[in-house]
Amino acid sequence: MRIYGQRAQVPGSVIIDGCSGYCKFGWSKYACPSGRSATFLEFGNIESPMYARLRHFFGTIYSRMQVKPSTQPIVLSIPICHYDDTDSAKASRRQLKDAIHTVLFDMNVPAVCAVNQATLALFAARRTSGIVVNIGFQVTSVVPILNGKVTRKVGVEVIGLGALKLTGYLKELMQQNNINFESLYTVRTLKENLCYVAADYKTELLKDTRASMEVPAVGWFTLSKERFQTGEILFQPRIGGVCAMGLHQAVALCMDHCHAAELTCDDTWFKTIVLSRGTACLPGLAERLEKELHETLSPSLANGLRVIPPPHGPDTAWFGAKFISNLSTFPGTWCIRKKQFRRKSRANIMW
Numbered sequence: 090m091r092i093y094g095q096r097a098q099v100p101g102s103v104i105i106d107g108c109s110g111y112c113k114f115g116w117s118k119y120a121c122p123s124g125r126s127a128t129f130l131e132f133g134n135i136e137s138p139m140y141a142r143l144r145h146f147f148g149t150i151y152s153r154m155q156v157k158p159s160t161q162p163i164v165l166s167i168p169i170c171h172y173d174d175t176d177s178a179k180a181s182r183r184q185l186k187d188a189i190h191t192v193l194f195d196m197n198v199p200a201v202c203a204v205n206q207a208t209l210a211l212f213a214a215r216r217t218s219g220i221v222v223n224i225g226f227q228v229t230s231v232v233p234i235l236n237g238k239v240t241r242k243v244g245v246e247v248i249g250l251g252a253l254k255l256t257g258y259l260k261e262l263m264q265q266n267n268i269n270f271e272s273l274y275t276v277r278t279l280k281e282n283l284c285y286v287a288a289d290y291k292t293e294l295l296k297d298t299r300a301s302m303e304v305p306a307v308g309w310f311t312l313s314k315e316r317f318q319t320g321e322i323l324f325q326p327r328i329g330g331v332c333a334m335g336l337h338q339a340v341a342l343c344m345d346h347c348h349a350a351e352l353t354c355d356d357t358w359f360k361t362i363v364l365s366r367g368t369a370c371l372p373g374l375a376e377r378l379e380k381e382l383h384e385t386l387s388p389s390l391a392n393g394l395r396v397i398p399p400p401h402g403p404d405t406a407w408f409g410a411k412f413i414s415n416l417s418t419f420p421g422t423w424c425i426r427k428k429q430f431r432r433k434s435r436a437n438i439m440w
Contacts, residue, residue, distance in 0.1 A: 209409030
């Protein structure tokens with residue numbers, strides 16, 4: 090009882106999942122994010138470590154939450170960018186992280202816990218090792234994580250298509266089929282509510298797949314084959330005009346690399362695949378990916394394979410941060426404070 094009482098006295102933390110497409114923010118003590126914003130449209134590319142842009146971004150979030158930055162710790166996601174293990178990529182990742190810490194400490198935030206988005210998604214699935222498929226705003230990343238750390242030496246696979254491309258492809262299909270719409274908001278709403286991934290693409294083409302919905306303040310829309318053709322470009326990028334490997338091929342390649350690296354005596358850690366972000370919530374995606382992997386991989390690698398849909402929908406990374414904030418070791422072993430940052434920082438950031 091004394092332990093629970095001590096945890097109840099710990100002030101709630103601010104949680105911000107600031108990805109390229111949409112930012113989710115809220116309190117660790119609440120069941121879900123309290124607010125969202127269109128990150129890129131409102132703030133620009135927050136992965137580019139510009140002090141003024143980041144200051145505006147965090148200042149706006151704190152203002153909307155109606156809280157002073159100095160009153161509680163923050164847990165935030167670090168975007169998955171600068172993927173490889175080269176010196177330049179390491180320097181870029183360090184620069185972004187240092188820029189974020191500098192802005193927050195200048196705003197008098199008492200303690201900062203900054204964790205990679207893929208790692209947070211894995212934590213939300215109650216795992217510390219596995220492969221995270223992060224279908225982001227512009228690109229899809231296949232990230233191997235062992236004991237809570239991204240294994241960049243094994244390699245992060247990147248596919249040059251994400252949620253934005255799927256929305257754009259649905260827009261093209263609707264235009265080809267003379268389905269009129271006024272904005273990308275309508276297209277995105279239809280994608281999120283009517284689209285799915287077919288278990289077998291060729292078989293699905295022979296079915297009647299029509300479905301309708303009303304977009305608020307816009308009107309009724311009916312889609313047919315567009316419903317599953319949109320998500321198919323994740324597995325067949327060429328039909329959407331993208332020169333890239335399919336999602337299953339990227340995951341299979343990542344698994345092959347993990348197996349060959351022999352990082353641990355446990356050769357099953359990379360057989361758990363967690364999907365993350367909004368587009369990963371497309372119905373049928375997890376099942377199709379698992380099916381394609383079984384057909385692509387050798388029986389020894391495919392044995393025991395499991396694909397997990399986003400545990401908390403599009404807010405999976407946010408819930409991973411919430412999970413950290415509720416640990417008994419938080420904020421102690423998870424956060425860095427201003428004095429520690431100033432002492433450890435090796436980079437002199439010039440704005």
